[in-house]
Amino acid sequence: MSPEDARSPVFEIKDLHVWFDTGSTRRHTREVHTVKGISLAVAPGERLGLVGESGCGKTTTILASLGLLPPSASVSGQILLEGKDILAAGEKTVGPHRWNDIAMVFQGAMNAFNPVKTIGWQIAEALRVHRTVEPRERRDRVAELLELVGISAANADRFPHEFSGGMKQRAVIAMALACNPKVLLADEPTTALDVVVQDQILSLLTKLTEELDLALILVTHDLAVVAQTCERAAVMLDGLIVEQGPMTELYRNPQHQYTRQLFESTPDVFSAPVASHEIAPVVAPLLDVTDLKVSYGGRRSWLSSLRNKPSNDTLAVDGISLRVQPAEMLALVGQSGCGKTSTVQAILGMVPTGGGSIKVAGTEVTGLSRAQWRPLRRRVQMIYQDPYESLDIRFRVRHTLEEPLRIHGIGKSAKERTRIITEALERVGMTPPERYLGRYPHELSGGQRQRVAIAASLVLDPTLLLADEPVSMLDVSVRSGVLELLDTLRRDLGMGILMITHDLSTAANYADRIAVMHQGHIVEEGPAWDVVNTPTHDYTRTLLAAVPSPDPEVRKVS
Amino acid sequence: MRKSGYLWKRSVFALVTIYVAITLNFVLFRVLPGSAVSRISKVPNASPALKHALEVQFGLDKSMWQQYVLYLQQLLHGNMGISYQNMQPVSDNLKSALLATLPMVTIGTVLALVIGIAVGVLSAVRRGTVTDHATTNVAVLFYAFPTQFLGMMMLIFAASFLPSAGMTDPFAIYTSWADEAGDVIRHMILPVLTLVLTLFAENTLIVRSAMLETLGEDYVLTARAKGVPRRKIVRSYALRNAMLPTITLVALSLGSIVTGAILIEVIFSWPGIGRALYQAVLARDYPMLQGGFLVITVVVVVFNFIADLLYFRFDPRITT
Structure with a gap:
């Protein structure tokens, strides 16, 4: 902690160890040492990032500090809340602090709410359990909390499935704040969200810590998210904190090899290389999509078709055109629901097209039968998101x-x-x-x-690869390896690659050209460097503004 | 608006299902080789004239189509025909059979549900402990037993101290109403026990796996962090969500309850609808079979309809 911010820490983890019992044989018990003595501290109003890849023990650390680990885990060390060890007597000492003093925002906002109860009921439940406010004031308090996170109080009686992902995450935060906690532990709070929504949630968290003097520990695998939100960060590897310090220090002068590696594999949209190589337009592109239309679902009930009502289908893809040349990588960038997956499915012949043409290596593929498709499948291969x-x-x-x-x-x-x-x-x-x-x-x-x-x-x-978010499920440090591999494939074998991604930084660093898709249209297309540095469309600018940079000094005013 | 739309759709669906079942029932028995007449006319020296007379009497001389229209018409008036076996109205036969079956099957099913859910929840909450292993293994064991085998075992082991056949003691003289009820209840123990043992296992396994799934959800972890007491988490988070798949599966398994009841009623000579159907099949008693199957279909469809309504009531996500 820097001297000018010398407030005493409100929450401290001291020499925390966690072992998991992975089933014992008759002879000896097998224990896995997941967290190997880590120490952290946060002051009121401070934001600390805990960065690490999957399996490094960061979620275990967070669960341990709330006493929520399964019975197979054994814990040693201290969790200090305002200097008092809350783990000292197990459940008896942790219980009263849960939610009252330490609240948590869990990974996967999509499932953080019980689907059969209203949002308001679930926020009120925290108040009920802890008797925070008088029963008749509960409704007002719920309304107040919702307004605090930017949701209209009228939404309290709605069910979780009626909320969008961003709203749900806001509501989760509102629920966490219900009992005025001093410490907020947020485990990957933005991982499942689109980049624009992620940006909003991060600003909200920043604002709340400042307004409520809340200590925040932000657990994430994404260095850029931490760089944009936190003053300090701790990098975790294999159950150990390998480096801890102010964010700028970590970025400018990483001491540990692993920190350096993490920063190197976190692509930065603003430092993408200038167009790597020019591709001379070839007469026959590998993939030539012209004015493609795909309608969503095509759910016309038999009643409405009986009455001859026009179907009110919305177009998922509304007249887009794309070209992929040999040895070229085109990135199709857009938020979830923009129609990029429908585009790929149409190219593969998995969904019927509503118009336009798709040519794969010169052959028109719209309207081909399954048998006619088969020989072509060799030419076009798909790589999926989740290996x-x-x-x-x-x-x-x-x-x-x-x-x-x-x-x-x-x-x-x-x-x-x-x-x-x-x-x-x-x-x-x-x-x-x-x-x-x-x-x-x-x-x-x-x-x-x-x-x-x-x-x-x-x-x-194959001559054409369709890659649907090929690295979004992978850890940061292996992402660059897979992306480099794709890069070599197109250079050495002359493959055309259409990569679908929500991540503008990845696209800027690896693709030759970027097509930005929004609500079924391609709003902007061009060489990667140009799209990122001289965007012409408003939507591209919005996206760019929301992309977090791993450089803490490129922080946007939020 | 959405709610009424859902109900409307479900009701139409239920009615269409019943109609299709009625038609299938009608066709199915006439496709089978042999007819009621071929059995009754198996007397020595039966003349073709006798056979024809019987056919006319039973209405089997008419064309299939005429029989079908006639059947539907009469059915709408509540007339299910006359049983070929005892020349009584089918509806009366079915009524008395249903009155015998319903208490037995209802008690058995409800007990199986209650025990199944309780044991399932227990083993899910105590996952990996001795309780869990013991209950799961016992459930699997009973799930694997065929009904008829279990029924026979019951007969062998319990027939010495519990009544094993019929619904009442044919030689008993009752002095009071309570006396008679007591006799019926004692007769009911074995068939109900068999039904419960064959059914509870399935419910246990379904509830257990549904519970385990919901207990692993993020919202359960959130609730724990929120400080919600464990009992409450199990009840209003885990069980409440686990009920959704359970309702569907239980409704689907109602069909097998009917077949289970047939076996049980035959084994324990219970004068219910299952045994009546069994005998009707042997006698090629079309009206009785049609009536019986109709009743069973309606019962199953109605229960599925109720399951749909429950689902609608329990799951706010359902809109269509």
Whole structure:
């Protein structure tokens, strides 16, 4: 803590250890040491970032400080609230402080509310349990809380599913503030949100800590989020805090190797390289989409079709045009619900198109039958967002890679197929391939899984790759590896890549061109550098303004 | 507005289902080889004239289509026909059979639900403990037993001290109303027990897995952090949400309760609708079969309709 901000900490974690009992055998118990002695402190009104990748123990730390770990965990160390150890006598000493003094905003705002009760009821429940206010004042207090986070009090009687993601997250914060806590622990509060909404929530948290003199610990995997919100940060790796200090210090002069690596793999939209290479327009683009229209759902009830009512479908994709040249990466950027996934599904022939044309390597594919599509599928391959779900958990790596070969009748003998498979694995950087052939997906890390998924499309030797948020589910430090891999594929093999992403920073750093999509339209398209540095459309500017930068000094006035 | 739309849709759906079932019932039994006449006319030296006379009497000489229209017309007037077996109106037969079945099946089902939910919640809350393993294993064991096997075992082990056949003692002379009720209840113990044992296991397993799923949700963790007492979390968070899939599955399994009742009634000679149907099949008693199946269909459809309403009541997310 800097000397001018020498207020005594309201909340302290001292030498916290957590072990998990992972099932004991008769001989010996097997324990996993997840948190290995970490210490943190926050003063009132201070915001501290706790940064780390999945599995580093950051969520465990937060749960431990509220005494919410499962019975299989054992904890040592101290959690000090205003100097008093609240873990001292277990449940008896933690219980009274929950929500009254330490409140929490959990990961996954989407599920933080009981779906069968109204938002107001659930906020009021906290007041009821802790008897914070008189029963007849509860409604007023709920209204007050909702207004505090920028939700109209009239929404108190609505159910969670009637709230948008951003509203839900605001309501979660309102609920956390119900009993006037001194400390707020926020675990990935913005991870599931769009970048514009994320920006709003972060400003709200900043505003609240200042107004209410609240100490905030913001747990996240995203350095840029911390850089834009917190004064200080602690970087966590393998249950240890490897570096802790003021954010600017960490950014300018990272001491630990891991901190440096994290910053390096966090793409910064504003420091993207100037257009890397020019691609001469080729006569026949790999993918040529013209005036594509896709209507949403097509849910016309039989009654309305009986009465011959016009269907009131909204167009998910409303006349967009795209081109992908060989050896080019085009990024299609937009918020969730903008129609980017519908576009990809239409290109793959998974949803019927409502007009326009799609040409893959010169062949018109709209209206092709399943059988006519099959030979084309070799040319167009898809990489999905979630490698945990896109790989069959019961298939070994060899099986996953061999299946497309069998389907398309490639490789006469087992030997030849093995050759193709090992080549593909080598190409995606899984060397030596022999080591991975017999593994199941659960024996691979997230990054390796995504590499296997990419290899599974490479065995078919495609010319066009469609990548739907290929790195958004991966840890920051492995993201750049996968993106570099995609980059090499297009350079070395001349593949065209259409990458769909919500992340403008990734797009700016890896794509040649960016197309910004908004409500079914492409509002702006051009070379990546130009779109980021000289945006012409208002929506692009809004997006850019909301993208957090890992440089704490590029902070926007919020 | 949305609410009435939902109810309207569900009601129409229920009515259409019943109509389709009526038609299927009609067609199904006539597709089966053999007819009531072929069985009754199996007397020595039965002349074709006798056979024809019987056919006319039962209305089986008319065309299929005429029979169908006639059937629907009479059904709308509440007339389900005359049983070929005892020449009594089917509706009277069914009424007395239903009066015997309903108490037995209702008590059995409700007990199975209550026990199933209680045991399911218990094993989910005590996940991984001895209680959980014991209850889950017992539930799986009973789930695996075929009804008829369990029924037979009951007969073997309990017939010495509990009445094992019928609904009342045919030789008993009752001195009071309570006396008769007591006799019926004693007769009911074994069939109800069999029904409960075969049904509770399924409910337990369904409730347990639904509970485990909801207990792992973020909102349960949030509620714990909020300081909501554990009892309350189990009740108004976990169980409340776990009830949704449970309602659907229980409603779906009602069909098997009916078949279960047939087996149980035959084993314990319970004079209910299941046994009546079993005998009607043997006698090719079309009107009785049609009537019985109609009643069962209506019961199942009505219960599913109730499940839909409950779902609507419990889940605010349902709009259509």
